[in-house]
Amino acid sequence: MALDLATLSIVLFFISSIQAIVMLFIFRIIHNYPGMNYLLASCFFTALSGLVFALRGSFISDAPAILISNLSTFLAVIALNVGFSKFLGLSIAKKWLLATFLLFFISFFIFTLAIDDVSWRIILFSLLISGISFSNAGILLHHKIDSVRQTTRLASAVQLIFGAFFVIRAVITFFHKTSDIFVPTPLQLLVFFISIATIIICSYCFIIMAVQREHWEKKQANEQFQLIFETIPDTVLITGFETGEIVETNETFTEETGFSREEAIGKTPMELNLWLCSKERDAFMDMIQKQGFCKNVEIHIMTKTRKKISVLISANLMKMDQNLFIISVIRNISQSKELAKRLNTSEETFKAIMEQSPVSFMLTKTNGEIEYVNNKFLELTGYQEEEVIGKNPRILKSGYQSRKFYHNLWNTITSGCQWSGEIRNRKKNGEIMWEYVSLTPILDDEGNIIRYLGVQEDISNRKLKEDELKIQARTDMLTGVMNRRYFIEKAEKRLSEMNTLQEKAVFLMIDIDRFKDINDSFGHITGDKAIQIVARQCQKMIKHKDLFGRIGGEEFGALIFAQSQEEYKKAADDIRYSVENINLRHEGEEKIPLHISIGLTVYRPGEDTLESLMHRSDIALYQAKNDGRNRVAII
Template sequence: MTLDIVTLSIALFFISSIQAIVMLFIFRTIQDYPGMYYLLASCISSAVSGLFFVLCTTFICGGLAFLGSNIFCFLAILTLNIGFSKFLGLKVEKEKLWILFAFLLAGFSAFTFGINNGRWRLILFSVLIAILSFLNTDILFHHKADSFRPVTRMAAVIHMLFGLFFALRAVFTIFYRTTDVFISTLLQLMALFLSIAGILINSCCFIIMAIQRERSEKDQANERFRQIFETIPDTVIISRFDTGEIIEINEKYTEETGYTRKETIGKTSMELNLWKNDKERELFYGLIRKQGVLRNIELHITAKNGRSLSALVSASLMKMEHQTYIISVVRNISRSKELVKKLNTSEETFKAIMEQSPVSFMLTDINGHIEYVNQKFLELTGYREEEVIGQTPRILKSGFQTRKFYQTLWKTITSGKQWSGDIRNKKKNGDIIWEHICLTPILDEEGSIMRFLAVQEDISSRKLMEEELRIQARTDMLTGVMNRRYFMEKAEKRLLNARATQQIAAFLMIDIDRFKDINDTFGHNMGDKAIRIIASQCQKMMKQEDLFGRIGGEEFGALIFCSNPEEHYQIADKIRCGVENISLLDVHGGRISLRISIGLTHYRPDEDTMETLMHRADMALYQAKNDGRNRVVLI
């Protein structure tokens, strides 16, 4: 087989088709990342382009096939542009892409159906492909994602070379008059060869970028886990369920037991002699096998120096990488136990210890009336001693915990058992504080309850950090509304519910008109302010059952529910008018006009998924933009 136009066109078709099939197989894994749908569209467009070119070379519908080949080749590179922009978190230059596509269609129509001039058609095609390639090069060079910058630079060089080749091809065609693109010239062969190489390299680069992005996100998640893991004030041990081999510990473990990380990792608790007696070990493993979880079981462990420690142990089974592990949280209550023992022997000694303790203590009678609090308690709550003595702990009640919660707590400690947990209490000035509380019944010599001791630790900072991590995972930091991932999760669940309950729903794709002009004229700070104000305005106009989130850049999505389909358009137009009436002033006091375009589509329960809804809404949005912006278009 000779290396000619026919051979390379067939190779282009088969390689593009195989690449598209491969991408379909791996698409399920990487589809959550922005831009991956456009990568798949690029592969499919390349395959269709190759098929049309094969038809051209066999002279089956040659003219139309050649036209289709060029258009789908152009679309393949255009969708790459959109895919790169979305994946790298950059704004899609929609206006430029629409202009280029319009030039392609207008030029091809003129030079095919008007003036049949293959030479100028080839020049136009080469120039537009070169421009697109240089736009792709610019995107791949100018982004802030450092985790896969080497790959994007390599892809940028490929696109730059691709663009240079087609630019030279256009110049050469201007001075060298040829109209037959099927002659096996060096330029024609190079064009097909570079198309084949570009398909393979771009797909590989996209896959590598997705893998590196996933790895980067996992590293960030692991780092957040590590920070939380190390800041927990209790001992944490992770061990294999089947062998008991310890695979991970935190720093608190070394402080409490005296064993270093090197001495611990890879050994079992029996090899380290952590268990004080075998009965407690059998109880622990028996409960974890039977229930899969245990809460606040009092056990005794032995430190490296032989010292016995009393501990409250909570544990649960955890599956990871096809193996089962036990994650155990151990709280040292030796100090509390020792304090209780000293209380029974010397009340003065007890009070002296309490006053010097860095944690809060409260002592009550069997009816819950407060008899004693230490200085730390008073500092933490803001009360004076005379304000709390004789009162009950209800003065700290915040209203967050339910009646059932307190009934369970009281039932536990009045039965002679220890209780521990996190409670949200209220200070004297009304401020909320999170505390980890350990409540211990104090028994007399006959085993009857004589008092209750509460050891309270302020964990507000830890709870705040946990809440911040939770908010960051769900919220767009600029606007405060739902971010893309959380919005998509909530919307998919709501659509399933709407299908089951036959609710009437619609999806809105909202985009800020001429946002680039605002950024360029007034700066990015004003652009961010515009995004925040518009997001706030749209959120205010949503009902409680509706969903609203930031999809990306200056785009927002909304899932709304109404009693009839006609109301959807009215609501969308009210949102548009509400934004139009916003007064946003620049630094000189001048009014900045804010406008939005909205793509609207109704939810069809028997046909639609979240992806199809977004696709139709996006098409409607494009139509709204094309019709002059600042309008609602329903598809």
Template sequence: MALDLATLSIVLFFISTIQAIVMLFIFRIVHNYPGMNYLLVSCFFTALSGLVFALRSGVIPDIPAILISNLSTFLAVFALNIGFSKFLKRDIAKKWLLTILVLFFITFFTFTLVIDDVSWRIILFSLLISGISFSNAFILLRHQLDSVRQTTRLAATVQIMFGIFFIVRGIFTFFHRTVNIFSPTPFQLLAFFISIATIIICSYCFIIMAIQRDHSEKKQADEQFRLIFETIPDTVLITSLETGEIHETNETFTEETGYSREEAIGKTPMNLNLWQNTDERDAFIEKMKEQGFCKNVEIHLFTKNRKKISVLISSNLMKMDHKMFIISVIRNISHNKELAKKLNTSEDTFKAIMEQSPVSFMLTNTNGDIEYVNKQFLELTGFLEEEVIGKNPRILKSGYQSKKFYGNLWKTITSGLQWKGEIRNRKKNGEIMWGYISLTPILDREGKIIRYLGVQEDISSRKLLEDELKIQARTDMLTGVMNRRYFIENAEKRLSEMNSIHEMAAFLMIDIDRFKDINDSFGHIMGDKAIQTVARQCQNMIKNRDLFGRIGGEEFGALIFAKNQDEYRKTADAIRYSVENINLSCEAEETIPLRISIGLSVYRPGEDTLETLMHRSDIALYQAKNDGRNRVAVL
């Protein structure tokens, strides 16, 4: 068989087809990650390109054959680009790919149907192919999956070499015009050789990446399982379903039973005399064989020193190395049962203790109905005992917590776990109170929940203090408006949000005119009163969506939003006029005229920061002062 374009096209077709078949089998072995199917699509289009080009002489006319072959090559490289992006968790460059595809069609139709110029078609085709190849290389080099780093570097190198070749081919064609695309020139033959090599290397790289990623994720999953296995506070035991031999345990097993891991591995629970009752053990095994799982089954075990303990066991079957194992989570409930027993046998003593306690206690049944409250509970909530017994604790509900909050709380305690947290409740008189509450399920001898114990500590004073400190941290204590730090934080946040919604904003720097004269003439008390009056009046003139705060001394700042610049000036003038109409009275019934000067600067998105905006407003303020005060200057 002669080495011509038709022969190489057939070779390309067979190699791509074989690659696709091989990958179908490989992908059935490893996890099917996003993007892997696009490699199959790439092989399909490569095979189609080779087949069409080989059949163009007798079956398909030249121009359709060239179009289908070139388009298939494009789509093959496209599929690689999308596949790499999806596999490596990068965004697909949709606009870039669409632009390249549109350029391809324009190039083909222009230099085939309008101007029949083979050379320009090859040049532009080569440049477009190289562009996508470099894009593929960029994706392969800029990703965050460390497990496939070495392989993606190899694939990126191949894509870069592929792109460089097509650039060279385009440059060569520019200086050495091609008359007949079907004549086997060295560059055309080399193009087929390089395409074959590239599809083989990239396909195998893709397969290796899938295997590496699958191996890495399995290793990570094993490490996570081991971490959970070792840190879970309950005993975890893995035993063979067939032989009963212990396959693995965690440290809690040693703490609860006294048997070390070395003593337990390879032995059965019966060898270690863990089961107190063989009938219990046989019933457990039968249940596992029938159902494949069990949940919260109470059994009794013996420790190494022959101490009897009560436990709840939950188990599931799992398959490892073609064998069936039982993985069991075992919780020691002996302490809870002893507590429940004590509560049941010495309820009077228990209640007597609660009556003397300075902490609020509440006892409910499993439906949540209140059975008992102590004296401290009644004093704290303001209810009488007959008003709460038999009622649900929701009589304390304030409405501040959501249904989801109470749903999570109820789910926790009904599963046998303790819940702790802060709750805002309401007293009988409607007053809100804060409480730190601990809700604990009480179990009977069989491990079933029979009551819930609620312990509440009144933390209202602490929460009020916290709220007061929060207010002090953001409020100017003299005027009650935002202090400088909180105002600047909010202004910076609003400006960053404004950039995304294209609002217009302006900053007003406001200063009380001749404030020093007021202080010197009438004293600091009147000076403070002047600052308070101006702050209150400016705050009243500011819209709800705008910000106002005290910058320092007699100086204030306002960040205002409007649709156009005329509104900014009108707002500033309105604030100035409103202050001008105020006459401050002193003790001698003398009136003090109040005047303010305002520096206004419009925010420039993309150029300004809050600091530059305030600086420009400050300059405008000094201009207003120099021009005679009691005016607005714009900069």
């Protein structure tokens, strides 16, 4: 087969088609990130370009073939631009892309119909392609996702080379006119070679970026899960739902049962003889199969040394890698049950034990009056013994739990059942503490309740770590405001509520003007400081009922509720003026001008979604930019 344009067109068609098929399969097995479908579209348009060019003369005449082929190539490069922007969380340069698209059509028809000049058509087409390619390179270099940094640099270099080649092609064509585009000149052949190489490298770079990003996110999730897994003071056990085999345990499992992790992994609890009673196991599995979970079920297990332990087990079904697992949290309550038993036989002995115990104990009468507390209780709460004896445990109430919460608690223990759960209590000095509390009714020989035994464990540190993880999951780490994911989640929830309440709202898309100039002139550290200061100022101007978050880069979003047009216009202008008055200086000397542009759109109940609001406000933002920046544009 001769090396001509038709042959290379067929090669380009097959390579692009294979790339699209390969990526389609890969993208189905990894996380579907924004922008991935645009890369598939880019491969499709490239394949279409090669196919049309190859069929020229046989099935399609020259003029339509050139138009469709060039248009497909142009759309392929634009699809890459949109795909990279969406994947990297950057705003799409919609007006710039639309302008180049219109310019392509205008130039094609002028130099085809009005003036039949192949050379000028090639020159303008090449310059437009190079412009979008350089834009692609800029997108790949200026983003905030560190996990794909190395790969985006490679893809950026490829886009720069691709764009530079088309600039060279335009220059050569300017000095050496082309009369027939279908003549296989070395330059024409090189166009196909460069296009084939670029689509192959960019496609694989995109695949690597998706894999790297998913790997990083899974690593982050695993680290957070592992932190909670190892921090929780209870035994955590993960077993296969079908096989029953233990797949993971924490350190507390070894401390409570005596079995090391190596001894437990791959074995079932039955093989380790953990279950003391087969009926309890059957009842537990029946609850899991019917409900998918169980909560605070009292069972009995045996340790490696054949010691009986009373525990409370809570479990849930969990799906991982297409398989079902049971994750169980087990709390040892043997100590409180043993102490309760001893109380029935020897109160003095029981109290002696409690005085030496590292766990907080409280003994109350049936009317709730505190009869006894141990030293650990006094140490934990800050009270003296004479300050609590004869008082009601409500002296510890923080006001966090509802009246219904305490009503259910008392109904449980007065019926003779044990109650366990987390309570937010208050120390004597007013400091709040989280406790895991177990309340056990003490019965006499006839089964009547004569006292209540409370066992409290301070879990404040664990709750603090859990709260920190929750904050990290919903907070933008640079600015401290809501991150994109949490902002969108909250905004969608508020909008769904508004559909019934018929409230009025507007969406603001806020962008720092000439932020790239700040970065280039004063450095990224100053650029980050500018983002932080603007975010804090905007948050300060937002009312308590309104929402504000960072969308990405130097762009922020706000959902504001107002009663009239004048009110929300004033709110937007107030935000803009407040940023304008920020005194930001570089190294304490040169003042850095800070301005923002705001795109504002009004929510239409029953018609709008958050996506449509963000889309319209984005259009309004670009209108504000084009009108001179540092202003509010309304759609």
